Amino acid sequence: MGGMFNNIVKPKITENFSFLDSELEQEGFAIREKIDKIFGGSLAIREVDAGSDNSPEIELVNLTTPYYDIERFGISFVASPRHADVLIVTGPVTRNMALALKKTYDATPEPKWVIALGDDACDGGIFKDSYAVLGGVDKIIPVDMKIRGNPPSPREILKGLFTFINQIEKQRS
Amino acid sequence: MNELILLCQKILNLPAERFAENQDEEVILQIDDNEFEKIMSLLYDAEFTLACMFATENIDEKSNLTLFYIFEKSRCHNFLALKYNISADKAPSVAMTFPTASLYEREIRDGFGIEFEYSKDTRRLFLHENYPVQFHPLRKSFRNGQTVPNVTVPPDEEYKFREVHSEGIYQIPVGPVHAGIIEPGHFRFSVIGEAIYNLEIRMFWKHRGIEKLAEGKNPTQALALAEAISGDETAANSWAYCMAIERLSGLKIPPRAEHIRLIFAEMERIYALLGDMAGMPIDVAYPVGASPIFNLREEILRWNGKLSGSRFYKGSFTIGGMKNDVSTELLHELSQYLVSFSSRFHDAVQHLLAQPSVIDRFEPTGRVKKELIAPMNITGPIAQASGVPRDVRIDHPYGLYAKLIPEIKTLDGGDVLCRFKIKAGIIQHSTHLISQAIREMPGGNVCAEPKLRDGTVLSVVESCRGQNVHWVSIRHGLIERYKVRTASFCNWPAIEFAVQDEIVPDFPLINKSMNLSYAGTDL
Numbered sequence: 280m281g282g283m284f285n286n287i288v289k290p291k292i293t294e295n296f297s298f299l300d301s302e303l304e305q306e307g308f309a310i311r312e313k314i315d316k317i318f319g320g321s322l323a324i325r326e327v328d329a330g331s332d333n334s335p336e337i338e339l340v341n342l343t344t345p346y347y348d349i350e351r352f353g354i355s356f357v358a359s360p361r362h363a364d365v366l367i368v369t370g371p372v373t374r375n376m377a378l379a380l381k382k383t384y385d386a387t388p389e390p391k392w393v394i395a396l397g398d399d400a401c402d403g404g405i406f407k408d409s410y411a412v413l414g415g416v417d418k419i420i421p422v423d424m425k426i427r428g429n430p431p432s433p434r435e436i437l438k439g440l441f442t443f444i445n446q447i448e449k450q451r452s
Numbered sequence: 453m454n455e456l457i458l459l460c461q462k463i464l465n466l467p468a469e470r471f472a473e474n475q476d477e478e479v480i481l482q483i484d485d486n487e488f489e490k491i492m493s494l495l496y497d498a499e500f501t502l503a504c505m506f507a508t509e510n511i512d513e514k515s516n517l518t519l520f521y522i523f524e525k526s527r528c529h530n531f532l533a534l535k536y537n538i539s540a541d542k543a544p545s546v547a548m549t550f551p552t553a554s555l556y557e558r559e560i561r562d563g564f565g566i567e568f569e570y571s572k573d574t575r576r577l578f579l580h581e582n583y584p585v586q587f588h589p590l591r592k593s594f595r596n597g598q599t600v601p602n603v604t605v606p607p608d609e610e611y612k613f614r615e616v617h618s619e620g621i622y623q624i625p626v627g628p629v630h631a632g633i634i635e636p637g638h639f640r641f642s643v644i645g646e647a648i649y650n651l652e653i654r655m656f657w658k659h660r661g662i663e664k665l666a667e668g669k670n671p672t673q674a675l676a677l678a679e680a681i682s683g684d685e686t687a688a689n690s691w692a693y694c695m696a697i698e699r700l701s702g703l704k705i706p707p708r709a710e711h712i713r714l715i716f717a718e719m720e721r722i723y724a725l726l727g728d729m730a731g732m733p734i735d736v737a738y739p740v741g742a743s744p745i746f747n748l749r750e751e752i753l754r755w756n757g758k759l760s761g762s763r764f765y766k767g768s769f770t771i772g773g774m775k776n777d778v779s780t781e782l783l784h785e786l787s788q789y790l791v792s793f794s795s796r797f798h799d800a801v802q803h804l805l806a807q808p809s810v811i812d813r814f815e816p817t818g819r820v821k822k823e824l825i826a827p828m829n830i831t832g833p834i835a836q837a838s839g840v841p842r843d844v845r846i847d848h849p850y851g852l853y854a855k856l857i858p859e860i861k862t863l864d865g866g867d868v869l870c871r872f873k874i875k876a877g878i879i880q881h882s883t884h885l886i887s888q889a890i891r892e893m894p895g896g897n898v899c900a901e902p903k904l905r906d907g908t909v910l911s912v913v914e915s916c917r918g919q920n921v922h923w924v925s926i927r928h929g930l931i932e933r934y935k936v937r938t939a940s941f942c943n944w945p946a947i948e949f950a951v952q953d954e955i956v957p958d959f960p961l962i963n964k965s966m967n968l969s970y971a972g973t974d975l
Contacts, residue, residue, distance in 0.1 A: 326633045330658045333971045334683025334764050337727065339633050341753070344730075344746035358631035374601045375580045375657045376636060379628050405676050410589050410599045411661030429766055430683070432757075 300346070303434065306441060307352035313444045314353040317451065318364060322354045322444075325363035325387065329380045329419075330370030330412065335397045335430040339367065342433050354440065360387040365443075368416045369430075371399040371406040377419055384420040392423045394443060396436065401425045454479060456530040463498045464491055475699040477848070478522070478531045478910045488536065488544060496549045500525050500532065501826050503912075504921045505556035506935040507564045509592050511908070511925060517566060519543055520935075522910065522921065524829075529848055531910060538566070545571035552829050552942055563590035563663075575612060578656040578974065581605040589664050596664050616642040616650050624956065628657045635970035639959070646955040651948045658974040666934035671697045671771060671904060671924075674931050678922070679766050681936055682972030684727070687713075687720040688915035689936070690769035692922040695850060696911035697771045700926060701903050709773030709898040711889045714852040715783075716756075716765050717913075718882040718889075723752040724916035725833070725875045728967040732872055733804055735961040736813040744800040748793060755786060773899035780893070787890045790883045801876045814869035818950040818962030821866060829942040832918025834966055837874040838866035844914035856888055868965040904929055915939055917968060938972035 314322045326339055342349045343356065357363050360383045372380060384393070395416040398404040403414040416422050424446065426439035456479050457471045464481075472480045483491055504522040511518045514537070521534040536543070545568035547554040557568040558577035565588040568574075579587065582601035588594065621644050628636035636657040642650040662681060666674040678693035679686050691713055698705060726749035733741040753763045759778050760768040768775055804810055824830060825840040835842045841862050845853040861877050863870040908925040918939030925932040943966060950962050 327629055328635050328658070330660055331635075331971065332680040332683040333635055333969060334686070334766075336633050336635060337684060338763075340727075341746075341750060344750060345743050346747060346750040356633055360629075370658065371660065373658055373660055374582050374599070375659055376628065377601060378582070379636065379657070383629050399680075405680065406660050406665065408596060408598070409661035409665050410594070410596055411659050411664075413598070413601070429762075430764070432763060 303347065303437070306437060307349065310354070310437075310441050310444060311352045313448055317444065317447055318353075320353060322365065322440075323357045323363050324354065324365045324367055325357055325360045325383070327360075327366055327368045327380055327383050328370055329368055329376040329400070329416065330373035330406075331397060331399060331430075332370075335369040335400075338430050338433050338436060339369075339396075342436060347433050347437070349437065360384075363387050363391070365392045365394060366420075367394045367396050368420075368422075369396050369400050371403040371409075371412040371414060372416055372419050373412055375411075377413055380416075380419050392443070392447070393420055394424045394426060394439070395422045396426045396428075396431065396439075398427055398429050401427055404429075454530060456525065456528040456532060459498075459525065459528065460532060464494055473530070474533070475907075475909050476530075477699065477912070478533045480533045480535055482535045482537075484536075491534070492546050492549055495523060495532075498525070499826070501829050502546075502550040502552050502556075503531060503829055503919065504923070504935070504937045505553055505560070506923065506937075507560045507566060507590070508925065508933045508935075509564065509590070511933070517541065517564060519560070519566075520923070521546075522923075524847075526842075526847070531848070531912065533910065541565055542567040542569055544569050547571055547573070551827055552945075555941070555945075562588070564588055565591065578659045580656065580659075581609050581611060585609065589661065594664075596661070596667070611654065613640045613654070614642075614650065614652050618644075620644055621649060637970050641956060641959070643956060646957075648951045648954055648956060648959070651951045651959075653944055653948060655944065655970060656974045658971050660971075660975065662975040663934050663936065666931045669931050670929060671926065671931060672902075674934065675769070675771065677934075678936075679769075680971075681975065682915075682938060682940070682969040683764055684720070684724045685915040685917070685920065685938065685969065685972055687716045687765040687769070688913050688920055689922070689938070690765070691717055691851070692911045692913040692920055693924070694769050694771050695913070696909045696922050696924045697902070697904070697926075699911065700907050700909040700924070701905045703772060703900055703902060705773045705900050706896050706898055707894045708777070708896045709900075710852045711893050712774050712778055712898060713769070714856065714889045715778075715786075715886050716760065716768060718886050719752060719756055719759070720765060721916045722879050722882050723749050723756070724967075725879050726752065728964060729801075729872060729875055729879075731964040731967060732814070732868065732961060733810060735964050736810055738804075738807065738810050741800070741804040741807065741810065744796065744803075748797055748800070751789075751793070755789065758782065759786070770899060772902040773897075775899070777898045783890045783893060787887050790887055794880060794883050797876075797879060804872075811869065813958070813961060814867065814872060814965075816865060816867045816869070817958050818868050818947075818954060818965060819866045820946050820950050822864070824946065824949055828945055830918075830946050831939050831942065832914070832916070833871055833874045833878060834943055834946055835918065836860055836862045836878075837870035838862075839864040842919070844912050844919050848912055850911075850913060852889065856885055856892075858885060868961055871965045917972075918943060920972075936975060938969060940968040940970075940973045943968050944973060 730745040
C-alpha cells in the first residue's frame, strides 16, 4: 500500500543518462535548423523494407532510442506513407515486394524524396543476380539519395540525412 | 556404438549396416517406397520430431530427385536423416503425421515442382503470384538470373486465405507494409468483435533466393550469403555455415577461435533478446521501462563494433576460424563491462516486473501450449517459456559448448510474461558464458588453413530464436546445394496459435514477445 501511495505522490524521475555525444548533437542541431527552414519544422520519414536482412531496420529503430533520439532534431518516423516527406527503402527489391513498394511510393504525397539505405538497396548488392530480386531500389522507383553500408551505422545514417537535406537546400536556392 | 543407431535399429527393426554415420552429426538411412510409410509411422510413435525437410537434385549418379527428412530425438546427440530417392516428380505427403511437413512440402513444391500426394494444402509458398505457375527455380535446369515479374495475375491464381464465415466475423488484413520500422509480412485476422478467431500469416515477401544464389559458388564466396540470412543472426548463421564446411574438411579450428566464436555468438544473443525485451514494454505503452534496455542494447552493439569492426559481426567469421583476433586487454575490459551490464540489466528487469500495468498486459497473454512444441518443432525461448527445455547448445553441443555447458531454465506459463522472464534469464546466463570464455581464453592463432573436401554435411546451431539448420553439399569444390532453415520458419505458426481468443491490440505484443525473423524465414 505504501508503495502505491509513494508511487502516486513522489516526483517522477527518469534515468539519468551518463552519456553525451556532443559531436552527434552538433550535427543533429545543424540538421534541425535546416529542417525548420525547408520542411517547416519536421521531416517525416516512412520506412519500407523491400527485402533487407533486417539489420538496417535495427539501426533505424536505434535512431529513435535514447542514445540518438533523433526526434529532437526534427526527424520522425511516421506510420503511413500519406504522412511522409521521405521514403527510406532498404533491401534489394524482391519480386514479391516490388508491387507493395510501388504502391507505397504512389501513396506518398508530392513533393517526395526517396533514400535507398544499405548496399543491397543501392544496387542489389550480393543479390543482384538472383531470380527473386529486381535489383536496387532505383529499378522500381526514382531514388534521390543513396546511403551505403552493410548496414550503415546510426551515425552514418544521420550523416547521410544531413547530406540529403543540404542537397535539397541547394536545389531550392 | 552410436546411441541413435542402436535406438533406430530397435524401433525400426533394421540391421545396423543400413545406417551410415556422417560427420559425427547425423545418421543417414536410405529408404525406399515400400518401407516409407511404415518408417514414418514408427518414427512418429517413437516421438521423433521433424526438424527439417528438403529436396536435392542429382545428389549422386543414381538419383534424380532426393528428399531428405531430418529428425531429432530428444537425448540423442545425432540427427537422423532419411534419404528418399523419388523416381517421378511426386512423393507421399507426411503432413498428416508430422504437421510441420506441410510448410516444407509447399516449399519443395515451389522449388522443385514435386507434388505431394494426399497433401491438404497445395498453395504456393515462397513464390508469390507474380511468378509463373510452372517456374521451379531450384531445379538444376533453371539457370539463375534476373527475371521479369508477371504484372497481372489471373483471379484463380490469387492466394487463397483460409476463410471463416459466420455472423459477426470480419477480416482485418495487415501488411506487407506495416506502420512501424519492421519487416514485411501479411497478417490476415478473422475477428469476432475484438477477439481473434483465426490468424493466418503469409510470409516470403522478402524471398531473395539465397539457396539458389549459393549454388555454383565456392564455399568462401557463399559465406556472405550465410551472413545475410538474418541480420541479427549473423554470428549464429556464419558459425553454422563455417562449421559445416570445417566438418566436411575434417578441419579443427584453433581453440582461441572457438572461444571468440562463443563470445560473438553470445553477444549477438544478448543484443537480439534485449531488442525483444525493449519492444515488449513499448507495445504496452510503457516506454520509460524500455529506455534502459535500449541503452544497454546500444552499448552491446558498440561493443560488437569494438570487438569485430561490425556492430552485427558481419565479415568476422571465416572458414577455419576468425578473420581477426581480439586483444586480451579488450576482452578483459569486456569482462569488466559485463559485470556492470548485468546489474543494470537486473534493475531494469525488476523495474518492469514491478509495474502492475505491465504485468496486467503480459499475463496470461498469448499462451503457447506445451503440447504444440514438439509436433510444430518450436524451439528457443518460446519452447523454454512453455516448459520444454530445448537448446541445441545442450542437446547437440558444438564448438566450445561441449565444455562450457549452458544452463537453461523453463517456465510453464507459455505466455508473454514467461517469454519475457525466459529471455531475461538467457541474457544473464550469456554474460556468464562470455566471462567464463574470457577467463579461459587460450593463446595462439585464430585461423587454421582451410582444405576443402567434397561431400554433404549437416550443421545445427542455437541462434537467439532457437534451432537453425544448415545443410551443405559440395561437389568439385563448389556448392551444389545449400539448405537453410532458421528457427523462425518453424516458430511463426506458434503466433497463429498464441493469438487465438486474444484481442487484436494484444497481437503486436504477442508478436514482439517472439520477435521472429522475416528475412530468416523468407531466405
